[in-house]
Each structure stands twice: as structure tokens, then as C-alpha cells.
Amino acid sequence: MSENNIDRRKFLAAAAAGAGFVAIAPGIRLVEIAAAKPDNEPVTSKVRWGMLIDTTRCQSGCTECVSACGKENGLSEVKKPRTDAQWIRKIDLKELKTGRALSLPMMCQHCANPPCVDVCPTGASFKRADGIVLVDRHICIGCRYCMMACPYKARSFVHEPHTDQNPEVPRGQGCVEGCTLCVHRVDRGGTPACVEACAAAGHNAMLFGDLNDPGSAIAKRVREVKTTQVRADLKLDLGVRYEGI
Amino acid sequence: MAIASYVETQSRPAAFWGLLAAGGLFLLAAFAAFLHFEHSGHVVTGMDNQIVWGMPHVFAVFLIVAASGVLNVASIGSVFGKPVYKARAPLSGLLALAMMAGGLAVLAADLGRPDRLIVAMTHFNFKSIFALNMMFYSGFFAIVAAYLVTMMDRSLNGYSKVIGFLAFFWRLALTTATGSIFGFLVARTAYGSALLAPMFIIYSFAYGLAAFLIVQGAMYAWNGLVLDARILARMKNLLAVFVGAALYFTAVMHLTSLYFAKQDAYERFLLLDGGVYTAAFWLGQVAVGGLLPLALIFLPGATQARVIAAAVLVVLGGLAQMFVTIVGGQAFPLEIFPGYAVTSSFQDGIVNGYSPVAGEFALGFGGIALAFLITVVAVRVLRFLPQDDFAALKAED
Secondary structure: OHHHHHHHHHHHHHHHHHHHHHHHHHHHHHHHOOOOOOOOOOOOOOOOEEEEEEOOOOOOOOOHHHHHHHHHHOOOOOOOOOOOOOOEEEEEEEEOOOOOEEEEEEEOOOOOOOHHHHHOOOOOEEEOOOOOEEEOOOOOOOOOHHHHHOOOOOEEEOOOOOOOOOOOOOOOOOOEEEOOOOHHHHOOOOOOHHHHHHHHOOOOOEEEEEOOOOOOHHHHHHHHOOEEOOOHHHOOOOOEEEEOO | OOOOEEOOOOOOHHHHHHHHHHHHHHHHHHHHHHHHHHHHOHHHOOOOOOOOOOHHHHHHHHHHHHHHHHOHHHHHHHOOOOHHHHOOHHHHHHHHHHHHHHHHHHHHHOOOOHHHHHHHHHOOOOOOHHHHHHHHHHHHHHHHHHHHHHHHOHHHHHHHHHHHHHHHHHHHHHHHHHHHHHHOOOOOOOOOOOOHHHHHHHHHHHHHHHHHHHHHHHHHHHOOOOOOHHHHHHHHHHHHHHHHHHHHHHHHHHHHHHHOHHHHHHHHHHHHHOOHHHHHHHHHHHHHHHHHHHHHHHOOOOOHHHHHHHHHHHHHHHHHHHHHHHHHHHHOOOOOOOOEEEEEOOOOOOOOOOOOOHHHHHHHHHHHHHHHHHHHHHHHHOOOOEEOOHHHHHHHO
């Protein structure tokens, strides 16, 4: 009889401890990924996600970022360069006057004043409060006006049916799409797949972070070195900056 | 009896059904192309991620621009009170509706998700000139339809002047907005000019009047009538004024563009080394659409056949102009890094090729066929054929 009582006490104590852990654990986890946005909170303009690309570290011929993007977002390998979606591409540049050569990845620049959002008739092209420019695949009618408007050719049109989608990155024939800055990863506190792949390859040419946070690595770097916004004459206030152009 | 009256069109049922069948065949071909594109995706067209707007847009924008322009005939009648044009106002309104319907149908059929047309009609981004255009198009239908009713129902004739004014200003706003679709594309060298809006208006005057003259000529021929020489003279001179003005705007556009050093490369491409686009500009837009019609109109002894030939050339030149503006503007490489030579897997730095497939032309001609069918049926069941007694009208002038 008393043994039973002791067992019961042990059981209750263990249960309480377990319940307590379960209750507190998410908080502990939250502290750990403080930068991540809890699912039940809207994105905030306190954050401005951005990327800094160091062209002096970017290797010509290296396409790690491109492959990683394709794998992460369920894009097929580019077999038809005219019609296949290319959310990120490598551009090799050669200065006409001096012959100076450099290589860099080009993707959606996540403008603060995005022309694609201005021109979209239905509002499918939109900018989140944290600066990420996306396409709402539910209301994109496939008019392709955003592709006409984008100064960076960052958008692709889905030209044919496709299978093997990544459930986190739904895509559909007849809609326009582009780099999402791996928003599904960023919202969980991660970094875009291209940035991760560039670091894994040992180049570390891509730096991702919150431009609004003075303590972030990207904000510090942008303060310290001269960075360039591509086609700065258009005054679009880009989220993606380049170093060494 | 000085007021313009109307004659019934001649019956000729076999020929009528023949016209319907011919138009129907084109429409059917367009529908087949639409289903094919919709099912397989745009990969089966000549369009790609660089040339995103192709032949269907060339036809669609032409039809929309011409639709707004063809209404001018009515405006000159109602708004500016010219009796010769007043007699033609109902036909002008009808053609405006028919061509607008044809153009919009092509535009919708070329969407990536045509099934979401209802989304386009229920979700508006008011900052988008494209969304504004959609509102202008819908309003155009309503206003021009009301205008037609006030012109054709004698009990409502009193309202036709007011609605005519509204239609006139609406169509000017509409074409301004259509030109601005390109004018607002700041990143591309070929576009991003405020001049595109007034230029599209003057283009619409020329294309619209040309389309009107062709249809009017066909209707007169059908009924064995001959257009009064003085009316012909007036209308051909007006066409010449519009064609001349279109050439003037084109020249100013390119001269100002040449003045901006950064646009040298594009102007060189378009005017000299652009291959098919250079040919379409000089031979199509300037020669066929401008100089030849002017010669046909102004060389002594202009007959109705010659004026209609001039109008046909203006339409062909108009299609060439749309091809140059829409496709040529995209073919020229988008300059992302000025001062650098660039290469990539995404056709950066190269002139983009474009080989339209037959289905794209089928869609475009389908739009014309739709406008044609609407017109053929409407002129048969309602009184649209103008009948002029020029001497009487002259006396009233």
C-alpha cells in the first residue's frame, strides 16, 4: 500500500518535471534562435534582410550557390537555358576599358522600392515588411509585366509543367517566380541555401543578415568597406550589396 | 432632310455565311493554339525568359490602340460636330468595341494563368499602370456601349453629345495609360520615356482611322455603293495628317534618345545593326506604314481603292511598329553593368533571339477574327452603314 503511494509520488514528480520541461523548452529554444520569427508573429520592418557579396572572393566557374539554390527550391538543373527558371545565376564581367575581370552571383536584389511590385496588376508581387520580395503564387496571373520591369532579370516564368516539388517551395506552371531569399529557412532562423553552400565550399563570398541590426556582421561590414548597389542610379535601395565592383 | 440617314445592308446570305465561316476558322485556330499553350505551357511558344512578350502582345496592343483610335471618327462627329463624321459615329463605336474585345481576348489568352482572369478583375494594385489599364478597358466598353445606344436610339439622342465627350476623354486617358505600360519601364533602354504616352495616342489616331477606312470601304463595296469623292478626300487627308504626325513623333523619340549618350547603343541597334528589328523599323514602320501611304494619298488622282490600300499599309506598318516597340525593346540586352562585357547562363549581354511559332500568329489573328466577326454580325442586324448626302450635309455645314 505505502509502496504504491511512493510510486504514485515518484510518478507525479516525474510527470511535473516532464511537463515543466515541455513548457519551458520552447522558450529555451527561442533564446537560442532569437533572430528567428515565431510563427504566430507577423514579420516586422525592424528587420531588413540583406546580403553582401564579396566579388573578390567569388570564383569564376564556381556555381555552388546556383546548384544549392536549385536543390533547395526544387528547380531542375538548367537544361533549356532559354526557358528554365534561374533564380540565381553567375555573371562573368570584364571591364571594357581595363579588362579587369570578376565573377558574381546575380539574383533578386530585394529592392526597398521594387519595380516588380509597382507594376504587378494584382498585387501578387509584394514586399514583406522585412524587405523580402516575393510572388504570391495564388494571385499571379502570369502576365509577366514584372519581368519587363525588373532591372536585374531576376524573375523567371515557369514555362512548363514540372514535378518533384519541394513542399516548402510550391511552384506552378504559368506563374512568375524568383529568389525568395530562402524565406522558409530565414523564418526558422536559418540562412539562404546559396550563402551556406558558398561557405561550405570555403569561399565565404556571401554574407547574409539583418542590415538594420548595427551589431550584425553584415551591417558592420557595410559600414567598414565600400559596397555597391547595382544600377544605383535607379535608386531602388537594394537589399543585396556587392563588394569589389 | 439634311440629317444623315442609314440604308439597310444588302442581304447576300451565302456571302454572309461565308464570311462567318472564314472568321470562325481563324477563331478556331486561335482557340486551338490557346489550348495548346495552356496545356503544355509557354515552352511551346517562341517566347522565353528574355522575350516575355511576343507576337500575341504585338497583335493585342495593336488592336487595343487601334480600338481607341477608331473611336475618333465618332468623336469628330459628336464632340466637334462634323456631320460627315457624325454619320459614321455608330460604325466607329462598333469597331471600337469589336477591336477592344479582340485585343483583350488575345491578351487574356496569352496569360500564364488565363484561368485566373477573375483574380485580375478582383485584385487590384492601384499603383500598377497595368491594373489601371484594366479599369480603363472595362470602362471603355461601358461608355462606348452607352454612347452607341444614345446614338442609335432616337429617344436618347440628346445624351449622345455628353457621353461622346466622356468617351473622347476616356479614350485619350486609356491610350495614355497603354503607352505608359512601356513608358514606366525605367530599367530598359528602349522604354522609360514619357513620350510614349502621346506617341501611342497619335499612333492610335492613325491605326484607328486606317481600320475604319478599310471596314467602311468593304461595306460600301458589299452594298455596291460608292463613297462620295469629297468625303473620301476629307478622310484621306485626315489619315495623312495622322500618319505624318506619327512619323514626327517617332523621329522626335529617336532624336531625343540619341541625344542621351547612354542610349547610343540601343539607337545604333535599332537603326543600324538590329537585323530583323532594324528592317521592321525602316521598311515596316517608316516605309510601309508611313511614307508609302503618304505617297498613295498625295500623288495625284487618288481613288478609293488607293486610299484603302494606303490604310492597309498603315495597319501593316502599325503591326511592324508594335513588333519593333515590344519585341525589339526586349531583344536589346538589358544593361545591368554599364561599362562591362558580361556573360552568363541567362543570356546576359547578348541580343535575345525570338522565333515566334505559328500558334502565336494564330492567337493574334484570332483577335482580329473576333473583331471581324463581331463587326460582320453587328452590321447585319443593326444599322451601321453610313449613307451620306454630301450636298445636303455641305449645305448644313
